[in-house]
Amino acid sequence: MEIGLAVPQYGRFAALSSVLRVAREAESMGFHSLWAGDRLLTPLRPSDPYPGGDGSIPEAHRVFLDPFAVLSVAASVTSSVRLGTSALNACWYPPVVLARSLTTIDHLSGGRLDAGLGLGWSSDEYAAAGVPWKDRARRYDATLDALEAIWTTDPVAFEHELWTIAPSHIEPKPARRPPLYLAGFSPAALRRIGRRADGWLTATLPVPVLTSMWQTVCRTAEEAGRDPGALRMILRSNPIVTDRGTPPRSGTVAEIAAYLAGAAEAGVHEIILDLQHTATSDQHLLELAGEFADYLSAASAPS
Known part of the structure; x- marks a missing residue:
């Protein structure tokens, strides 16, 4: 099991000083990866409930930095840690623009990009982004098709009713095709992951639910002639650390780490810790990150 950390990006952590310090120290502490998310706005009267807790959008999300910029800054002060997106809202971006932004991070970091969409x-x-909500799944699949073409062919040519890429050179190419991880929990989303992704971006669901969904991913991969053993399950945890909580969403470090260790035993390959909802400062975030890492390392050590 590998452990990643959400790079400072929102709320009180939306500051250059936080990005620089946490990125540097996370790498020196041995974290495998740094991850950035993707939010545009916090509506006063949301049309849709936030997918977590009581459905309210977290207050901290009112201030949210651009994921491409944050990861570029993190890349500039690190040398080995992976740099991932968990997850970009792929449909907001024309594929050529999305490919350029992701490839730039990969190019400037020496091939350290993990693309999560x-x-x-x-x-x-x-x-607000000017993108239709209707038929978004079809737009999503077309975006994935276009990214594959841009990243793996030269010259690039792509024809679709949404976009046309005339035969063109689009460079630089990534150092290698970035690992592509997809989020989602519906049966259609899980089957898409099995057919075409390198892994699944998931959240803190009950372990039996995780394993059942992962079986759908792996079964679909096998049916598509792919090796399910090559796929990775990456779980993002956004805990509130408190003495009186309800694990895994809230609780003590030990309680939350126990859930995460159990998820790892059930097949999770990497855990992303997002501590921006619970930490009060950069120092506190790093201290909590160290505590979680210690618990998880002890849990995974041979007995």
Whole structure:
């Protein structure tokens, strides 16, 4: 099991000083990866419930930095840690623009990009981005097709009713095709992951639910002639650390780490810790990150 950390990006952590310090120290502490998310706005009267807790959008999300910029800054002060997106809302971006932004991070970091994409959950954000909410799954699949063409062919040519790429050179190419991880929990999303992704971006669901969904991913991969053993399951945890909580969403470090260790035993390959909802400062975030890493390392050590 590998452990990643959400790079400072929102709320009180939306500051250059936080990105620089946490990125540097996370790498020196041995974290495998740094991850950035993707939010545009916080509507006063949301059309859709936030997918977590009581459905309210976290107050900290009112301030949210651009994921490409944050990862570029992190890349500039690190040398080995992986740099991932968990997850970009792929449909907001024309594929050539999305490919350029991701490839730039990969190019400037020496090939350290992990590309994580999702459909998003907010129709308000789609409206603000000028992208239709209807038929978003079809747009998503077309975006994935275009990214594959841009990253793996030269010259690139792509024809679709949404976009046309005339035969063109689009460079630089990534150092290698970036690992592509997709988010989602519906049967269609899980089957898409099995057919075409390198892994699944998931969340803190009950372990039996995780394993059942992962079986759908692996079964679909096998049916598509792919090796399910090559796929990775990456779980993002956004805990509130408190003495009186309800694990895995809230609780003590030991309680939450126990859930995460159990998820790892059930097949999770990497855990992303997002501590921005619970930490009060950069120092506190790093201290909590160290505590979680210690617990998880002890749990995975041979007995």
